[in-house]
Amino acid sequence: MQTETMSLNGNPFFLRRWGDPGLPVLLMLHGFPEYGGAWSEFAPLLAGRYHCIAPDQRGYGQSWAPEGVENYRGAALTGDMAALIEQLGRGRVTVLGHDWGAAVAYGLAMFRPDLVERLVIANGVHPVPFQAALIGDAAQREASQYIRFLRREDSQDILAEDDFDKMFRFFSSRMNLDWMTPARLAEYKAEWARGGRLKTMIHWYRASPLVVPAMDEEPGPLPPLPREKLMVRMPHLLLWGADDKALLPVATAGLEEFAPELTRITLEGCDHWLFHQKPEEAAQAILGWLG
Numbered sequence: 069m070q071t072e073t074m075s076l077n078g079n080p081f082f083l084r085r086w087g088d089p090g091l092p093v094l095l096m097l098h099g100f101p102e103y104g105g106a107w108s109e110f111a112p113l114l115a116g117r118y119h120c121i122a123p124d125q126r127g128y129g130q131s132w133a134p135e136g137v138e139n140y141r142g143a144a145l146t147g148d149m150a151a152l153i154e155q156l157g158r159g160r161v162t163v164l165g166h167d168w169g170a171a172v173a174y175g176l177a178m179f180r181p182d183l184v185e186r187l188v189i190a191n192g193v194h195p196v197p198f199q200a201a202l203i204g205d206a207a208q209r210e211a212s213q214y215i216r217f218l219r220r221e222d223s224q225d226i227l228a229e230d231d232f233d234k235m236f237r238f239f240s241s242r243m244n245l246d247w248m249t250p251a252r253l254a255e256y257k258a259e260w261a262r263g264g265r266l267k268t269m270i271h272w273y274r275a276s277p278l279v280v281p282a283m284d285e286e287p288g289p290l291p292p293l294p295r296e297k298l299m300v301r302m303p304h305l306l307l308w309g310a311d312d313k314a315l316l317p318v319a320t321a322g323l324e325e326f327a328p329e330l331t332r333i334t335l336e337g338c339d340h341w342l343f344h345q346k347p348e349e350a351a352q353a354i355l356g357w358l359g
Contacts, residue, residue, distance in 0.1 A: 069108065073130070076151040082130035083152075084108070084122045087115030093158050094118035097149065099167020099192070100269060101239055103129035103259045110343045113351035117358075118162070123152060125172065127268030129259050140268070140275035146175035153183045160185035162358065165192055166343065168272055177300045187300060188354055190307040191340050193319045194300070194326055195278070196293050201318045202280055203287045208316045214238070215280045218273040224266040232257050235266070242313040247344040300327040305357045307350060308334045309342035331357060 070085045084104050094114060096107050104122040111120040124131040126148050127140060149172055153161055163184050165173025170192020177187045201208040217223055227235040236253065239245065248256075260266050281287040304327040306320060324330050333353045338345040 074152065074155065076148055076155065079132035081132060081148065081152065082124045086111040086120040087118060089119050091117060091119040093156060093161040094120045095149065095153065095161050095163045096120055096122040097125065097163065097165040097169030097172050098122065098128070099169045100272065101235065101260065105129070105255065110347050110351065113347060114355065117355060125169070127271055128265065129262065133265055133268040137271050137274045140271040142171065142175055142276070145172050145272070146179060149176055150180045150183055162186045162188065164188040164190065164354070166190045167192055167340070174300065177302060177304070178298050181301060184302055186302055186358065187304045188307065189304070190342060190350070191309050191312050191315055193315060194298070194323055196295065196298055196326060197322050198319045199278060199293065200290055201316070201321065202278070203290050205318045208318050209281060209287065210283055211314055211316060212280050213283065215273055215278070216282065218270050224270050228260070228266055232260055235260060243339050243341060244345060245341070247341065298326055303329045304331070305354065306330060306332045307342070307353055308332065309338040309340055309345070310334050310336050311339040314340055333357065
């Protein structure tokens with residue numbers, strides 16, 4: 069693994085790289101509450117065929133972390149990674165996004181298709197099916213109530229208490245965290261403790277326009293969404309850990325309407341953290357689809 073700091077739109081971003089720089093680029097986008105180093109055991113499984121690049125995204129790890137929720141809107145987050153791809157100078161790349169990284173990956177695919185050759189999403193959601201599920205499906209709405217907690221002004225203070233004990237319990241809620249060794253947990257805690265980072269990580273939730281109704285209120289109608297602008301027109305793989313309790317299958321219902329070249333692959337015996345739980349199976353599924 070090699071590391072570097074790259075200036076994107078005048079701001080510093082920390083990157084990790086694996087594999088021969090001459091190979092095709094695979095941009096790997098982490099979610100919450102991880103960071104670019106979360107790919108450190110998975111990326112080598114793909115690095116024989118791809119030059120894997122994993123940035124700490126805005127507000128995470130060693131990358132730029134501006135104050136203010138307004139700095140974490142989707143267009144800004146997508147703009148960071150668009151600038152990265154352009155600066156690489158390699159043309160269109162394959163993008164892999166997990167969790168919140170999937171939101172940025174979808175943003176690139178929808179709004180900068182000139183930069184994305186193929187799209188791989190793992191346990192992440194397209195905005196329209198997910199918003200529809202939050203409005204129309206009580207089980208998904210209940211599973212997503214944690215977002216309402218995270219949007220509280222003091223959520224980062226609560227999660228940081230007792231050496232991030234509450235953060236760890238939040239991270240592992242209803243999920244299998246057997247892969248989280250003491251050494252790895254220490255690495256995660258170091259990133260969460262980096263000055264102000266937990267707050268800016270959570271700003272992604274605060275800045276999102278996603279509507280998450282409370283369980284005791286009427287969900288209301290689906291907010292208007294520019295469907296034609298939200299199309300994914302390149303080949304798209306949706307890789308899914310079957311036991312995910314935060315994102316239910318209904319969160320991806322109807323995705324084919326937005327991704328005509330969609331392939332779905334489900335991995336059994338793993339949940340939201342599939343890359344840590346079933347790394348070899350996940351890698352083979354991705355490499356087999358990429359061909």
